Amino acid sequence: MMRNSRIIIIIAFSVLPGLSHAQGHAAAVEPLSDDEQAIVLSLSPLNLPRKDPTNELSGNELAISFGRSLFFDKRLSVSSTRACASCHDPNLSWTDGKAVPEGGSRNTPSLWNVVYNRWYSWDGGADTLWAQATRPIENAKEMGLDRFALTKRIYNNDDLRRGYETVHGKLREPVCASDPAITNETCLDPERADATKILVNVAKSLAAYLETIISNSSAFDKFVEGLRTGNTGAVQSYPEAASRGLRVFLRSNCHLCHSGPNFTDGEFHDIGVSPKDGTLPTDPGRFEGIHVLTESEFRSDGGYSAAADPKLRFIRAGPDVWAQFKTPSLRNVVLSAPYMHNGQIATIDDVIDHYSNATSSTYRHVHLESTVKPLHLTSIDRSNLIAFLESLTDPVLIQNGNFRR
Ligand code: HEC
Numbered sequence: 001m002m003r004n005s006r007i008i009i010i011i012a013f014s015v016l017p018g019l020s021h022a023q024g025h026a027a028a029v030e031p032l033s034d035d036e037q038a039i040v041l042s043l044s045p046l047n048l049p050r051k052d053p054t055n056e057l058s059g060n061e062l063a064i065s066f067g068r069s070l071f072f073d074k075r076l077s078v079s080s081t082r083a084c085a086s087c088h089d090p091n092l093s094w095t096d097g098k099a100v101p102e103g104g105s106r107n108t109p110s111l112w113n114v115v116y117n118r119w120y121s122w123d124g125g126a127d128t129l130w131a132q133a134t135r136p137i138e139n140a141k142e143m144g145l146d147r148f149a150l151t152k153r154i155y156n157n158d159d160l161r162r163g164y165e166t167v168h169g170k171l172r173e174p175v176c177a178s179d180p181a182i183t184n185e186t187c188l189d190p191e192r193a194d195a196t197k198i199l200v201n202v203a204k205s206l207a208a209y210l211e212t213i214i215s216n217s218s219a220f221d222k223f224v225e226g227l228r229t230g231n232t233g234a235v236q237s238y239p240e241a242a243s244r245g246l247r248v249f250l251r252s253n254c255h256l257c258h259s260g261p262n263f264t265d266g267e268f269h270d271i272g273v274s275p276k277d278g279t280l281p282t283d284p285g286r287f288e289g290i291h292v293l294t295e296s297e298f299r300s301d302g303g304y305s306a307a308a309d310p311k312l313r314f315i316r317a318g319p320d321v322w323a324q325f326k327t328p329s330l331r332n333v334v335l336s337a338p339y340m341h342n343g344q345i346a347t348i349d350d351v352i353d354h355y356s357n358a359t360s361s362t363y364r365h366v367h368l369e370s371t372v373k374p375l376h377l378t379s380i381d382r383s384n385l386i387a388f389l390e391s392l393t394d395p396v397l398i399q400n401g402n403f404r405r
């Protein structure tokens with residue numbers, strides 16, 4: 001009896017549209033304004049990249065294949081226990097899933113679409129993908145294999161030497177290759193240039209491989225394609241919550257920094273990610289990054305680069321860049337928790353909380369971006385915004401088992 005009367009009520013409301021609104025049924029999603037539509041069209045598609053002019057091996061198949069094998073090779077670390085993939089695990093969306101790696105202070109970023117970046121690392125300490133790839137190899141907290149030890153290791157392992165020579169040509173015997181008693185300092189003066197060049201070559205092959213880690217096919221891309229071509233079926237199959245979340249994204253000005261088809265402006269901002277205990281941030285971020293980059297022997301306008309990149313002319317380490325960090329891409333972002341440069345925000349819900357309220361009263365950064373204002377989102381806005389971020393996930397990753405929540 002109860003059941004029957006409920007069915008009748010539902011039928012009654014569904015034939016009377018006015019009444020169904022009064023019952024709190026969701027209103028239709030508002031159409032996008034012309035301005036909003038223009039922004040949405042600017043967020044997709046993510047076209048394939050051009051060759052990197054600073055890396056003569058960009059797009060080279062031999063280098064890509066050598067780079068791929070190196071990326072997963074533990075012999076690239078001093079202890080032979082750690083590969084690039086130990087921290088950038090493809091099954092964890094190219095991260096380690098940790099707040100920060102052991103002994104480190106920055107969160108391991110995903111490597112999806114890394115080729116599109118303008119600067120590398122959270123602080124922009126490198127300006128090309130190959131210069132970035134030299135850093136973990138020599139960094140004592142990452143692989144810790146300096147260029148001399150790297151040279152010896154490649155020379156002394158037949159398969160590595162063959163791989164190297166296929167791409168980079170003959171490797172002549174390093175003076176210290178066979179005698180472990182000779183230290184790097186004593187043996188390599190005349191070889192110094194060689195060892196540095198070998199490090200750069202290895203990094204350029206790694207970079208050629210990293211350039212292929214591209215993800216550009218999400219539900220959102222299908223939606224935008226539908227919008228562009230007038231395919232209403234494609235537009236309508238985009239989930240309603242994501243569609244509402246897209247409007248929250250635009251209204252909240254997220255797109256001012258997470259702009260363009262890779263959802264990043266490629267630049268640096270301070271959005272108020274403070275240490276949990278409320279103290280002021282101690283990581284100088286971009287301020288330090290500019291100094292590191294300016295002093296780097298591997299700058300894109302230096303002797304190891306195949307072509308000078310003019311962007312370096314415009315950098316300046318003024319006080320305003322203190323504690324700024326690079327805007328991360330939002331593609332596949334739900335797969336790469338925890339978040340932010342210090343990995344301090346555990347879940348995507350907490351990120352939305354950060355934007356919604358944490359910046360209002362607790363926030364004491366000096367250089368906080370004026371675009372970051374407490375949004376005071378409703379719980380429906382929050383869940384829609386998350387549905388939108390989820391729609392930036394590439395379903396192919398899920399099929400390949402690269403999906404983690
Ligand atoms: C111990 C863990 C660890 C290892 C091993 C490691 N990385 Fe990383 N990687 C990181 C962290 C942490 C960062 C961020 C560094 C920073 O911002 O200061 C990073 C940053 C990067 C970036 C920059 C991404 C971006 O968007 O700016 C690239 C590219 C990269 N690593 C490639 C590699 C390669 C290639 C190797 C192997 C040669 C490697 N990594 C080894 C942890 C690691």
Ligand code: HEC
Pocket residue numbers: 249252253254255256257258268269270271273325326327328329330333336338339340341342351355369371372385
């Ligand atoms: C002023 C520029 C700016 C605006 C506006 C902005 N972001 Fe960000 N976003 C950043 C920067 C910079 C970071 C990294 C900050 C850090 O690590 O300290 C970031 C980090 C994130 C992350 C974490 C990603 C990761 O891999 O760690 C997410 C998710 C995110 N933003 C979503 C949003 C959403 C949603 C909005 C709108 C409500 C928004 N952002 C508005 C610049 C911005």
